[in-house]
Amino acid sequence: MDCIPKSECGCVFGDRLYGLGEEFWGDDGCTERCICKERRKAVCYRASCRAKEECGVKDGIRGCYPTSYGVCTAVGSTHYKSFDGEWFTFQGTCTYTMAEFCGNDPKLVPFKVQGKNRIRGEVKSISYISLANIEVYGHRISIHWREVGKVRVSGAEVDRFWPPGDVRLELAPDS
Numbered sequence: 001m002d003c004i005p006k007s008e009c010g011c012v013f014g015d016r017l018y019g020l021g022e023e024f025w026g027d028d029g030c031t032e033r034c035i036c037k038e039r040r041k042a043v044c045y046r047a048s049c050r051a052k053e054e055c056g057v058k059d060g061i062r063g064c065y066p067t068s069y070g071v072c073t074a075v076g077s078t079h080y081k082s083f084d085g086e087w088f089t090f091q092g093t094c095t096y097t098m099a100e101f102c103g104n105d106p107k108l109v110p111f112k113v114q115g116k117n118r119i120r121g122e123v124k125s126i127s128y129i130s131l132a133n134i135e136v137y138g139h140r141i142s143i144h145w146r147e148v149g150k151v152r153v154s155g156a157e158v159d160r161f162w163p164p165g166d167v168r169l170e171l172a173p174d175s
Helices: none
Strands: 011-015 016-018 023-025 032-037 041-046 051-060 062-064 074-076 080-081 087-089 095-100 111-120 123-136 139-143 151-153 156-158
Touching: 011 032, 011 041, 074 123, 074 156
Parallel strands: none
Antiparallel strands: 011 016, 023 032, 032 041, 051 062, 074 080, 080 087, 095 111, 111 123, 123 139, 139 151, 151 156
């Protein structure tokens, strides 16, 4: 087994080893952010969680986590509920964007949610949601009205509980 050069070793901070360049919280209250620098030294600075975040431990990792989540809903024959809780109906047949990341914060995950409507039968004034696409983490998650109960990720059918972690995807029966 070969040893790595001392210059490539990480930092020990609070009885834990961190890799070079790795950032971490230096205290239990998320008031001190640290980064492992060369020469096995951690450099720390004052920091805090952003608005609508709280300090906590998730899956063994201390961090700032959201205190609430936004929800938008698309149901049946083109009924939508926006993030502000308002309901509306949209009868178009185009592909439309329901939600999309529009910031430039590198700590947030870019995503896009698109829906597509189709005309229902012979009545051209009535449409329904035929397809939903979610783009996140480099994948395209697709839910198609013809494949009830199925979810496709980048073209391959997957268990409806994919992915684990921070993204939640729910399939609800038509009511």
